[in-house]
Amino acid sequence: MAPITPGLSATPAVADWRDFVALTKPRVLTLVVFTGLCGLLAAPVGVHPVIGFTAILCIALAAGAAGALNQWYEADLDQLMKRTQRRPLPAGRMERDSALHFGVGLGGFSVVLMGLATNWVAAAILLVSILFYVLIYTVWLKRRTPQNIVIGGAAGAFPPMIGWAAATGDVALLPFLLFSLIFLWTPPHFWALALFVKTDYANAGVPMLPVVAGERATRHQIGLYTLPMIACAVAPWPLGLTGAIYGVTALVTSALFAVLAAIVTFRSSDAAMKPEKQLFKYSILYLFVLFGALVADRWVLA
Template sequence: MTAAALPPPADWRDFLALTKPRVMTLVVFTGLCGLLAAPAGVPPVIGFTAILCIALGAGAAGALNMWYEADLDAVMKRTAGRPLPAGRMDRPAALQFGVGLGAFSVILMGLAVNIVAGAILAASILFYVLVYTVWLKRRTPQNIVVGGAAGAFPPLIGWAAATGHVATLPLLLFALVFLWTPPHFWALALFVQTDYAKAGVPMLPVVAGERATRTQIGLYTIPMAVTAILPWLLGLVGPIYGAVAGITTAVFAVLATHVATRATQANDPMTPEKRLFSYSILYLFVVFGALVADRWVA
């Protein structure tokens, strides 16, 4: 290979892009809420370290995902500008960055915080990379259903960082994010399904069609809504969480029902699918924020 054919050297912005910072924001927030909602107080330095490790671990998973899926990203319009398909970075650099960042985050969490939090963090990275990215994504339209567990770990990690164990409430938070993921991601898949079809990724709208996807969005919203309210019904949280979760989940259900009962997409810039996708992100921020407010006010 000649010098002219070598990719240009990557700068810090390309390495930051590998970590999927927009996705990381929600991951870090739910992890922080899990930590703050735990009954045990955490020294600020330990708390900061735990959240830093969650952020680094999420970034490592994102980098390894982009390393493995560079060929898919090059085909899809939505991802073609990422560092690897755009030629601003080579794959070995992305692999080394992802492995190094992941190992550092797990070791630091285990040594500076506690072994339980470190083990769950390691499991979350491995699950996202090996189970979702390598095994499921290219093989089954249920990739998002099972793979959604990867994004559901942060509340467990935050709680474990504060207490050294897990309990019913963080498990319910895990279940909430797990059940939230299919309607959230399938709403996105409905309006970018052409990209997935072009790349040969068997997302549900590509394999089963729009009608089946819309039905599944509606069906998954039911257990998600029940799970969102369960912490209040079980007396694990107070009325602030109960009220906020009840109202915001009702809005989610209305939007999901609109998507589920819609015959097909229109060409307007803000379809029900886009509304549901955008609201679903806000939904988790608000519900988890209410959890912390409820704990602190109580």
């Protein structure tokens, strides 16, 4: 169980619906839901709109549950970092047990609903994604190793695989490549962020790579992970799994990603951290555009 932080309010105010929404990490939820939807739409079978909507709802609920349980466990860390101090728990607007019960209930409901509405293969992967994020990343890795985001990044890579499985009942090469793409995208994306908020992590005692190994090593790792990430992004086209719409989009957007990553990799640090912020922001757009092109490619060719 997460340590109870003395600084957290002993008599928190009654939480309202906005605090429960904040527990789900809505900004993260957007990308999770989008990649899951694209995985479902890229599948080679048709899905009834109601079943498809239910599957995506389950992915959203599961991601929200994982976010809530993450905040429940990390309430002490969130209180020490400027960018997270206003969350419901460190701000004293909610009791920790409320976040725990909300996360467990939401997660359990999402898995059962997914199994009943689609199939139990998708439900099983959904359950694994929740447990991986909460137990492997949040509880085991984050406070112990600078490789936390590398291994833990797998949790955020499951949605397209879940969407595909919800439609087909199985997992094929294309969703596996999409999983690998997000898995390899996570380190350069997150380390770009960590470079300009490393003071927060240092103050909280979280062993993120820039804190433990320094900026130079982190920049080199961003460059190293970008190369296999691009290979996974482009691979579906030459393998015949997608058409030219996706392939050309992957080449163009990945080339720009490589340029930004190279600038971050080979530059010296400065207080502004402008290239790092540009890479972080572009990395989010990169996934949105890639997965959007995947769906466009599938439906145009169909």
